[in-house]
Structure formats: C-alpha cells, structure tokens
Amino acid sequence: MDTLKINITEEIKNKGLKLTSQRIEVLKAIYDLENHPSTEEIIKYVQENNPAISQGTIYKTLETFVENKIISKVETSGGVFRYDGITKMHHHLQEEGSPRIDDYYDEELNNLLIDYFSKKDIPGFEVHDIKLHIKGKFKK
Amino acid sequence: MDTLKINITEEIKNKGLKLTSQRIEVLKAIYDLENHPSTEEIIKYVQENNPAISQGTIYKTLETFVENKIISKVETSGGVFRYDGITKMHHHLQEEGSPRIDDYYDEELNNLLIDYFSKKDIPGFEVHDIKLHIKGKFKK
DNA sequence: CTCACTGCAAAGGTTTTGCAGTGGG
DNA sequence: CCCACTGCAAAACCTTTGCAGTGAG
Numbered sequence: 348m349d350t351l352k353i354n355i356t357e358e359i360k361n362k363g364l365k366l367t368s369q370r371i372e373v374l375k376a377i378y379d380l381e382n383h384p385s386t387e388e389i390i391k392y393v394q395e396n397n398p399a400i401s402q403g404t405i406y407k408t409l410e411t412f413v414e415n416k417i418i419s420k421v422e423t424s425g426g427v428f429r430y431d432g433i434t435k436m437h438h439h440l441q442e443e444g445s446p447r448i449d450d451y452y453d454e455e456l457n458n459l460l461i462d463y464f465s466k467k468d469i470p471g472f473e474v475h476d477i478k479l480h481i482k483g484k485f486k487k
Numbered sequence: 488m489d490t491l492k493i494n495i496t497e498e499i500k501n502k503g504l505k506l507t508s509q510r511i512e513v514l515k516a517i518y519d520l521e522n523h524p525s526t527e528e529i530i531k532y533v534q535e536n537n538p539a540i541s542q543g544t545i546y547k548t549l550e551t552f553v554e555n556k557i558i559s560k561v562e563t564s565g566g567v568f569r570y571d572g573i574t575k576m577h578h579h580l581q582e583e584g585s586p587r588i589d590d591y592y593d594e595e596l597n598n599l600l601i602d603y604f605s606k607k608d609i610p611g612f613e614v615h616d617i618k619l620h621i622k623g624k625f626k627k
Numbered sequence: 628c629t630c631a632c633t634g635c636a637a638a639g640g641t642t643t644t645g646c647a648g649t650g651g652g
Numbered sequence: 653c654c655c656a657c658t659g660c661a662a663a664a665c666c667t668t669t670g671c672a673g674t675g676a677g
Contacts, residue, residue: 364656364657365650365651365652365655365656365657366651366652367650367651367656367657367658369657369658370657386641386642387641399659400658400659401658401659401660401661402642402659402660403642403643403644403658403659403660403661404657404658404659406641406642406643407643407657407658408657408658410643411657420564421564422562422563422564422620423562423563423564424560424561424562424563424568426568426640426641426666426667427640427641428564428566428641428642440609440612449612451609451612453607455607456603456607459599459603463596463599467593467595467596469580469591469621471625471626472580472589472591472621472623472624472625472626473623473624473625473626474621474622474623475622475623475624476621476622476623477619477620477621477622478619478620478622479617479618479619479620480562480617480618480619480620481609481612481614481616481617482614482615482616482617482618483612483613483614483615483616484612484613484615485611485612485613486611486612486613504631504632505630505631505632505675505676505677506676506677507631507632507633507675507676509632509633510632526666526667527666539634540633540634541633541634541635541636542634542635542667543633543634543635543636543667543668543669544632544633544634546666546667546668547632547633547668547669548632548633550668551632566641566642566665566666567665567666568666568667
C-alpha cells in the first residue's frame with residue numbers, strides 16, 4: 348500500500364516531473380486497473396476518488412507519462428487508446444472482436460527471441476523491443 | 488495489371504459480396520498504397536480516380552473487407568486505423584513516434600514460432616495467429 | 628425484381644487545444 | 653516567485669449511422 352505509493356511518487360519524480368495529486372491518481376489508476384485500461388476507464392476510476400480532476404488533465408497526464416516512458420500506449424484495433432503500466436517484457440493475448448487483452452509472460456520465449464535476434468540481423472533496422480500479438484480464442 | 492484486377496474481383500466475389508466499382512477501387516487502393524495506408528490515405532487515393540465515391544462508402548467498404556478477412560486492421564498506437572492487404576504471415580517493424588510500418592518476412596522465424604507454440608500450451612487460450620511487433624529504429 | 632450497396636449529411640464519440648488560474652519546487 | 657501544471661469548455665478529428673435512392677445479380 349504505502350510501498351506502492353512510494354513507487355508511484357518516485358516514478359514521477361525520477362523523470363523530473365512535478366508531483367501533483369492528479370498525476371498520482373492517474374498512475375495509481377493504471378496500476379489498479381490491471382487489464383490495459385482505456386482512457387474512459389481511467390477517467391471513471393480517477394473521478395470516483397476525486398471528481399475535481401478534469402478529463403483534459405487526465406489526457407494530458409497520460410500523454411506526459413507515455414513521453415516519459417512511465418507507461419505505454421497499447422496498440423489496439425478498437426479505435427480507442429489503452430494503456431499499459433508494465434515495463435517488463437511481455438506479450439499480449441487478444442481475441443478478435445473482444446476488448447479483452449491479457450498479458451502473457453514467458454521467459455523461455457523471451458530468451459528464444461532475444462537469442463534469435465542477436466544472431467539474425469534485420470537489414471536497415473535496429474531492434475529495441477519485441478512484443479508478440481497472439482490472436483486466438485479465450486477458452487472457458 | 489489485368490491479373491491484379493482479376494485477383495481483386497475474384498477476392499470480392501469469392502466471399503459472396505456484390506462486385507461494385509467502389510469496392511474494386513478501395514481494394515485496389517490498399518494494394519497500391521503499400522505501406523499500410525490509413526483510412527485518410529485510402530480515401531484520398533480512391534477519390535483521385537473517382538471523386539464520386541463517398542467517404543461513408545469507403546468506411547463501410549473497409550469494414551466489410553475486414554469482416555470478410557480480405558484485409559486486416561493494423562493495430563496502431565497512433566489513434567487512426569490502418570489497413571493491411573497482405574494475408575501471408577508476416578511481422579511489423581515500427582519506429583516509435585513514426586507512422587512508418589514495414590513488413591518483415593522471415594520464414595525461419597515463422598517456423599521457430601510455430602514449432603514453439605505447437606509444443607507450448609498457453610493455459611486458457613487457443614492460438615490462431617502470431618504477429619511480432621518489433622520496435623526499434625530504421626537505419627539510414 | 629429485390630435486396631445489398633451507395634451517397635449524403637448529420638450525429639456520435641474520442642482526443643486535443645487555448646487560456647486563465649493555481650500550486651509545487 | 654516562476655513556470656509547469658490544472659480546469660474548463662470549445663474545437664477538432666475520426667468514424668458511424670440513418671435514410672432515400674441505385675444497381676448488381
């Protein structure tokens with residue numbers, strides 16, 4: 348609880364950003380709302396605790412966080428932005444036509460990929476990060 | 488030239504869709520505009536040849552094509568839809584902050600992935616398709 | 628002929644922007 | 653104190669929708 352809060356404030360301050368209650372709330376929302384929240388979900392969650400925080404501020408804050416690599420925008424084919432607070436290498440499971448996106452962690456796969464691309468050169472391109480978008484069906 | 492046109496008409500007819508000049512133009516645009524065009528680029532290109540084709544129709548047509556798996560929506564963090572006319576398994580190279588998306592074909596990689604996931608089970612998920620989103624920098 | 632498809636224009640929803648006011652460092 | 657940040661509301665943008673008219677099969 349407290350440790351999380353410390354992490355959040357540190358995360359913001361480390362980037363040289365001003366620490367405001369709005370920013371803490373927004374970042375907390377992304378960590379609390381685990382499954383890659385949309386802007387709408389973040390706004391709703393933040394305003395439940397603090398209705399005074401305006402939508403415009405939340406949009407600006409999210410953009411600031413993305414620029415400072417505190418969070419990342421999730422690629423989506425749904426036409427709405429979604430955000431990901433996880434910086435550790437991971438992959439995404441998606442079902443077509445469903446907004447659900449699950450994280451998939453697989454160290455063995457990561458090692459396989461890192462190993463493969465350390466040997467294989469992509470002409471004209473320098474690889475920084477690899478993410479698998481795995482499409483399929485969630486089984487009940 | 489002619490062979491392409493035949494492919495285009497076949498592609499539409501094979502799905503039981505009505506063959507209209509609007510649909511031919513839209514599909515041709517996606518094939519001609521190679522680098523994963525946005526809706527805006529498609530509209531511009533189509534209307535250069537045929538200004539009578541309306542925006543609404545193009546949007547509806549694109550959705551129809553996606554539903555019928557003639558093309559696919561490219562996941563994007565740019566907030567705009569982009570489309571991909573290629574059905575063959577391939578991956579995407581992207582530079583952060585740049586709209587450029589290059590295709591990356593790698594049979595060896597595909598085999599590695601197919602092999603890996605034929606052995607590895609993801610609990611609660613049935614894999615249909617895998618696409619790598621490789622982020623990095625285009626070298627000059 | 629008929630029903631799927633088109634054109635038009637308006638509506639809908641999300642994101643961005645400008646500017647005056649506020650507060651963190 | 654100062655400048656980065658916020659709140660508010662309007663604007664900008666992209667996409668969807670409704671409906672009357674059209675044309676492919």
